[in-house]
Every structure is written in C-alpha cells, then in structure tokens.
Amino acid sequence: MAPGNHARAKSSGMLVDALIPSLGSFRKRVVVVTGASSGIGRETALLFARLGARVGLVARRRALLEAVAADVRAAGGQPLVVPTDVGEARAARAALARVRRAWGRVDVLVNNAGVLKLAPVAQIKAADLDAMLRVNLYGALFMTQAALPLMLRRRSRSIVNVASLAGRRGITPLGGYCATKFALVGLTEALRTEVGNRLHVGLVLPGVVDTPMVKVDRIDTLPDWPAELNMPAEWVAAAIALTVRFGLREVSVPPGAALLEELGALMPAASDALIGWMTAAGRLLARVRGT
Numbered sequence: 001m002a003p004g005n006h007a008r009a010k011s012s013g014m015l016v017d018a019l020i021p022s023l024g025s026f027r028k029r030v031v032v033v034t035g036a037s038s039g040i041g042r043e044t045a046l047l048f049a050r051l052g053a054r055v056g057l058v059a060r061r062r063a064l065l066e067a068v069a070a071d072v073r074a075a076g077g078q079p080l081v082v083p084t085d086v087g088e089a090r091a092a093r094a095a096l097a098r099v100r101r102a103w104g105r106v107d108v109l110v111n112n113a114g115v116l117k118l119a120p121v122a123q124i125k126a127a128d129l130d131a132m133l134r135v136n137l138y139g140a141l142f143m144t145q146a147a148l149p150l151m152l153r154r155r156s157r158s159i160v161n162v163a164s165l166a167g168r169r170g171i172t173p174l175g176g177y178c179a180t181k182f183a184l185v186g187l188t189e190a191l192r193t194e195v196g197n198r199l200h201v202g203l204v205l206p207g208v209v210d211t212p213m214v215k216v217d218r219i220d221t222l223p224d225w226p227a228e229l230n231m232p233a234e235w236v237a238a239a240i241a242l243t244v245r246f247g248l249r250e251v252s253v254p255p256g257a258a259l260l261e262e263l264g265a266l267m268p269a270a271s272d273a274l275i276g277w278m279t280a281a282g283r284l285l286a287r288v289r290g291t
Contacts, residue, residue: 016047016234023245027052030103032096034086034143035113037064040162040206042071043237044110049077051241056080056099056106058143059113086113086139089146096146105154108244109147111140112162121175129176136180141187152198158244160202161188162236165252167205192249202243205252206236 031048035041037059045055049072057065057072062083069079080102084095099106115135117128140161151157166174167181185203192201208231231253239251 016238019238019242020050023051023241025052026107028054029107030054030056030099030105031108031110032056032058032099032106032143032147033110033112034058034084034139036068037061040233040236040240041110041112042068043233044112044240045072045077045079046075047234047237047241048108049073049075049079052076053108054078054080054103056082056095056102058082058084058086058095060085086143087134089138089142092139092142093146096143096150100150106147106150107157109143109151109159110162110240111143111159112240113139114162116174116177118173119176120173124176129179132176132180133183136177137183137187140184144191148195148199152195155198158200158202158247159191160204160240160243162204162206162240163188165205165207200244200247202240202248203250204236204239204243205250206239207231207253 026048029052031045031053033041033045033048033055036045036055036057041059045057045068048055055072055077057068057079059065060083062081065081065083069081072079080099082095082098085091086095096106113135115132117132119125119128144159144161147159151159161184163184164177164181166178167183167185170178170182185205188201188203195201236253239253242248243251
C-alpha cells in the first residue's frame with residue numbers, strides 16, 4: 001500500500017472508531033446489505049458487525065461473500081451468506097425469504113449493489129445501460145418490494161438506498177450511470193412519501209469512492225480524476241450507519257456536497273463551467289504525476 005493510501009486508511013479507521021459509541025448497539029438486529037462482496041457493501045457489513053448485528057450478505061459471488069463472512073465473524077457479528085442476483089425479482093424475493101427463515105425478521109435493508117459502465121452519451125450501448133439499470137435501479141426496487149411486507153409490520157425499520165452525487169448532477173463520461181442514479185433518487189423520494197412515518201427511508205449520496213468499481217480499467221474510464229481524491233469506503237459505511245441510527249433522510253459524502261450540486265442546478269451555466277475547470281485541473285495534475 002502506498003504511503004498516502006496507508007495514511008488515509010488509518011485516518012478513516014480512526015474516524016469510524018470515534019463514531020462507534022454514538023451509533024449504539026445493533027445486537028440481535030438484522031441488517032441486509034447488497035453488494036456486500038467488496039467496497040462500500042463490505043465496509044458497511046463490517047461496521048454493523050462491530051455494532052453486534054446479524055448481517056445478511058447479498059451479492060453474486062459466493063467465494064467473495066464467504067471471505068467477507070469470515071471478517072464479519074471476526075468483527076463480532078453473525079453473518080448469513082446469500083448469493084443473489086438482485087436484478088432478478090424472483091432471486092430478490094428468495095434472498096429476503098432466506099433471511100427471514102434464518103432470523104425471523106429484517107430490521108435494516110441497505111441497497112448498495114451497483115454497476116458502473118462509462119461512456120460518452122454518444123457512445124452509450126443499450127446493453128450497458130440495461131445492465132446498469134438492472135442492478136442500480138431494479139435491484140434496489142426488487143429488494144425493497146420483497147422487504148416491505150416484512151418491514152412494515154413493525155416500527156424501527158430502515159431502508160437505505162446508496163445512490164451517488166452523480167444522481168444529482170450529470171457529468172461525462174458517467175451519463176448512463178448518472179441516469180440510473182437519478183432514477184434511484186426519484187424512487188427513494190417517492191417511497192419516502194408513500195410509507196410516511198411507518199418506515200424510515202434514507203438516501204446516501206457518495207462522491208467518488210476508492211472501491212474496485214472505480215479501479216477497473218481506470219485509464220479508460222476516469223483518466224482526469226486524481227485517485228488521491230477518492231474517499232475511503234469506510235466514510236460511506238459510517239454515513240449509512242448514521243443514517244439508520246438517527247433516521248436521517250439524506251446524507252451526502254462528503255457532507256454538504258449535495259447542497260452544492262443543488263445550488264449548481266440554479267445556475268447551470270456556472271456549474272458547467274466549474275466542472276470544465278475541475279476536469280482541466282485533473283488533466284494537469286495527471287500530467288504532473290506522470291513527469
């Protein structure tokens with residue numbers, strides 16, 4: 001691990017450690033996390049495990065989930081490995097049914113599973129957009145629909161959807177990804193108005209996070225974004241736990257970023273210019289790093 005990355009990992013770990021007392025105990029509570037095999041999902045599962053939760057681990061790859069399950073046990077939680085393609089409605093229903101058979105309840109659902117396929121709008125392939133919609137939007141929808149009958153029976157239940165700051169502001173080459181996250185934001189807000197005070201519905205909006213999803217083929221996907229500015233996945237996991245603990249409706253990571261994007265929507269020309277400046281600055285920094 002590079003010195004800078006090591007320092008960031010250490011500082012993010014200290015931040016989470018400092019938050020633990022304020023998060024309270026989740027002992028005997030059942031938390032289901034999708035996309036749990038890596039990145040934000042893995043860190044979220046581990047954080048809830050530290051809080052004493054029973055954690056349902058949902059993702060497609062069993063081998064990776066088994067590795068996360070071992071870490072969950074080591075952190076003090078009780079894991080349940082549930083290999084699932086959340087983009088299939090029947091599979092989503094089966095996953096929640098398995099959790100219910102094992103533990104009899106679902107207290108928290110974290111819809112975190114995501115797929116990222118980048119391209120300029122003029123080059124977006126229908127198959128790629130469909131693949132992102134299937135996981136980023138339909139996956140959250142299917143898991144939510146399967147969970148609602150279980151969760152509305154009792155109070156103190158939470159559904160947290162992990163969208164993105166890209167769900168508030170479009171930017172290239174993330175056009176297709178932005179479209180799916182905009183849709184997830186709208187779906188979350190609609191659900192919140194439907195359930196009222198019967199169920200807590202939270203929305204977490206991360207910026208660029210240091211996860212395997214953004215590391216794949218980085219040269220072709222985000223060439224102008226400095227990797228040094230990526231946030232640790234632990235920050236987002238902490239935001240998710242805080243959202244559940246305090247019943248927050250919307251949290252951006254870093255804090256305040258979504259507000260800046262909403263203000264930018266009032267002045268789109270200025271917002272476009274700022275993004276252009278940031279892109280140029282990223283290119284310059286990339287050239288400096290390469291010399």
